[in-house]
Amino acid sequence: MPVLEINAISKSYGKIRALDNVSFNIPKGSVFGLLGPNGSGKTTLLSIVLDVLQANSGVYKWFGESPTYLHRKKIGSLLETPNLYHYLTAVQNLRITQTISGRGNEGDIHAVLEKVNLHERKNSRFSTYSLGMKQRLAIAAALLGDPAVLVLDEPTNGLDPVGIAEIRGLIRELATKGHTVIMASHLLDEVEKVCDHVAILKRGQLIACGAVEEVLSAEDCLLLSAADQLLLTEKMGGYPGLVRMNATAEGLECYFAKGASSAEKVNQYCFEQGMVLSQIWAKKKRLEEKFFELTSE
Amino acid sequence: MISTILKTEWLKLKNYRAFWLLLAVTAISYPGINGIAYYAFMDSIDAKTQSGQLVKMLLGNPFAFPQSFHTTAYLSSFFTFIPAIVVIMLITNEYMFKTHRQNIIDGWKKNTFIWGKFISVLLITLIVTLFYLVVASIIGTIATPDVDRAKILEKAHYIGLFSLQVFCQLSIAFLLGLLIRKAFIAYGIFIFYSFILENMLSGLFRLKSKKWGIDYGHYLPFEISDRLIPLPPFIGKFNEADNKLAIAAIDSHVVYTLALTAFVWLLSFYIFKKRDL
Numbered sequence: 001m002p003v004l005e006i007n008a009i010s011k012s013y014g015k016i017r018a019l020d021n022v023s024f025n026i027p028k029g030s031v032f033g034l035l036g037p038n039g040s041g042k043t044t045l046l047s048i049v050l051d052v053l054q055a056n057s058g059v060y061k062w063f064g065e066s067p068t069y070l071h072r073k074k075i076g077s078l079l080e081t082p083n084l085y086h087y088l089t090a091v092q093n094l095r096i097t098q099t100i101s102g103r104g105n106e107g108d109i110h111a112v113l114e115k116v117n118l119h120e121r122k123n124s125r126f127s128t129y130s131l132g133m134k135q136r137l138a139i140a141a142a143l144l145g146d147p148a149v150l151v152l153d154e155p156t157n158g159l160d161p162v163g164i165a166e167i168r169g170l171i172r173e174l175a176t177k178g179h180t181v182i183m184a185s186h187l188l189d190e191v192e193k194v195c196d197h198v199a200i201l202k203r204g205q206l207i208a209c210g211a212v213e214e215v216l217s218a219e220d221c222l223l224l225s226a227a228d229q230l231l232l233t234e235k236m237g238g239y240p241g242l243v244r245m246n247a248t249a250e251g252l253e254c255y256f257a258k259g260a261s262s263a264e265k266v267n268q269y270c271f272e273q274g275m276v277l278s279q280i281w282a283k284k285k286r287l288e289e290k291f292f293e294l295t296s297e
Numbered sequence: 298m299i300s301t302i303l304k305t306e307w308l309k310l311k312n313y314r315a316f317w318l319l320l321a322v323t324a325i326s327y328p329g330i331n332g333i334a335y336y337a338f339m340d341s342i343d344a345k346t347q348s349g350q351l352v353k354m355l356l357g358n359p360f361a362f363p364q365s366f367h368t369t370a371y372l373s374s375f376f377t378f379i380p381a382i383v384v385i386m387l388i389t390n391e392y393m394f395k396t397h398r399q400n401i402i403d404g405w406k407k408n409t410f411i412w413g414k415f416i417s418v419l420l421i422t423l424i425v426t427l428f429y430l431v432v433a434s435i436i437g438t439i440a441t442p443d444v445d446r447a448k449i450l451e452k453a454h455y456i457g458l459f460s461l462q463v464f465c466q467l468s469i470a471f472l473l474g475l476l477i478r479k480a481f482i483a484y485g486i487f488i489f490y491s492f493i494l495e496n497m498l499s500g501l502f503r504l505k506s507k508k509w510g511i512d513y514g515h516y517l518p519f520e521i522s523d524r525l526i527p528l529p530p531f532i533g534k535f536n537e538a539d540n541k542l543a544i545a546a547i548d549s550h551v552v553y554t555l556a557l558t559a560f561v562w563l564l565s566f567y568i569f570k571k572r573d574l
Contacts, residue, residue, distance in 0.1 A: 050401070050402045051401055051402075052398045052401055052402060052573070052574040053573045053574070054573060069401075069404050069405060069406045069409075070404070072401070072402060072403065072404045073403070073404030077402045077403070079398065079399075079402055080395075081395065083394060083395040083396050083398055083399035083402075084394065084396065084399070085309065085390075085394055085396055086394055087312065087313055087314070087315075088309075088312055088313075089312075092308065092312055095308050096305060096308050096309065097399075097403055099301060099304050099305045099308060100301075100305055100400055100403040100404055100405050101403040101404045102404070141399075141403075
């Protein structure tokens with residue numbers, strides 16, 4: 001059973017359609033990356049499933065049930081910015097989180113502050129924190145009571161490189177413990193490193209969704225080089241199953257429908273065409289590349 | 298559930314210095330205004346002049362029991378704007394820090410959030426009423442040479458009227474904060490409306506009342522509950538006919554005030570439930 005089922009959700013702000021009929025499921029135990037450029041609807045979608053925004057149409061279910069406040073108590077969430085009381089200390093803020101959600105106890109408050117390296121400043125007021133420290137405290141609030149599901153909207157915002165690596169480690173640790181992490185991020189490198197599933201939004205529409213490997217490798221890509229690149233381009237143009245080509249400084253990128261070709265077959269084909277390849281490399285597409293490909297005009 | 302709401306609201310307030318500071322200002326303002334009025338009155342009747350003796354003869358002592366409850370309630374009600382600022386601050390802070398969203402995200406129902414504020418406003422009303430009660434009791438004790446225990450509580454119903462007035466006006470302040478969301482704009486509108494605009498409208502309606510046969514000014518949002526505590530007799534004597542009518546209308550205004558307060562809170566629940574956070 002998916003942790004979260006999103007079914008045909010749409011949301012408009014006046015004439016602007018922030019979400020357009022978005023549907024997908026988030027499997028239990030997955031680290032799910034929600035990607036999209038600014039204004040693509042990531043935060044709107046997370047706000048809807050956390051009940052701070054109301055969808056114009058569509059439904060969602062948490063744990064296979066119609067959503068209630070009881071489900072939210074079980075979910076640790078950081079939405080958009082750290083939303084905490086500026087005049088209270090870290091401990092005092094987490095006590096409020098604890099009282100409302102019922103997650104954790106006094107001991108857990110200190111444990112999560114240790115986990116995000118804020119324990120030394122636990123009695124300082126939130127207003128005195130740097131942006132990174134505020135973000136750490138918001139993450140601590142989400143982690144309080146070790147919830148089975150975490151919703152983290154841009155969790156590495158404001159963090160330094162060490163902080164980013166720590167959060168990455170933390171998410172991996174949560175994943176190994178079987179937690180479900182739903183994470184919206186701009187940092188594609190981070191998402192690629194920690195997520196096993198991904199959904200990509202563009203102008204409120206879902207344009208890709210699934211396991212990271214599936215989304216990335218909808219096509220096979222081989223990078224070829226030969227002494228005569230022009231001739232290579234001409235000959236490869238006639239290769240059966242070729243989808244498209246792209247000449248780069250590294251060589252000729254040849255894209256094939258998934259499973260339609262292999263390095264061996266291409267090498268043999270080129271040899272039969274009287275060409276000797278100086279390089280043939282099965283290129284794995286990176287998430288960043290795929291993201292730009294999908295989200296560009 | 299109520300204990301969780303109370304605990305959460307307490308956690309929000311107990312370390313909030315501005316809240317305690319403004320409550321302290323309220324606590325000082327009540328004995329301040331009543332003390333000044335009391336000593337001014339005592340000075341005037343102590344004077345060995347003819348006018349001083351005339352005042353004493355005509356007015357009696359408005360600060361002595363049981364009149365103390367009425368006079369102190371009337372004078373203290375001028376300072377309801379201070380706890381109103383506290384109430385506006387409580388709700389606009391939530392919007393400023395976006396903690397109203399976080400409270401919902403963490404597992405509160407939207408109704409629970411507003412119940413939390415309802416309880417806070419109720420508690421502030423009780424605290425403010427306690428301040429008034431202490432001041433009324435102390436001034437009454439000082440001003441009454443021979444305390445007749447049987448008579449002390451003759452006008453104790455003003456304790457209830459004062460608390461109802463405060464609760465209604467703080468509820469309006471809350472609704473304003475909920476609607477406006479920005480603290481300083483909400484303070485500005487509250488002060489401008491309650492001190493200036495409503496008085497102007499009230500005056501305008503009074504002028505038109507002879508023509509229309511009814512004074513709609515009595516039904517303006519603050520005036521509805523202001524009329525729970527009419528002018529104390531020592532001032533009311535200067536326009537005895539109007540004052541008698543005002544005293545006779547108290548019961549009706551209790552009903553109007555309760556209805557207005559209920560409407561304000563129902564509207565608050567509705568707005569918070571329907572609005573995107």
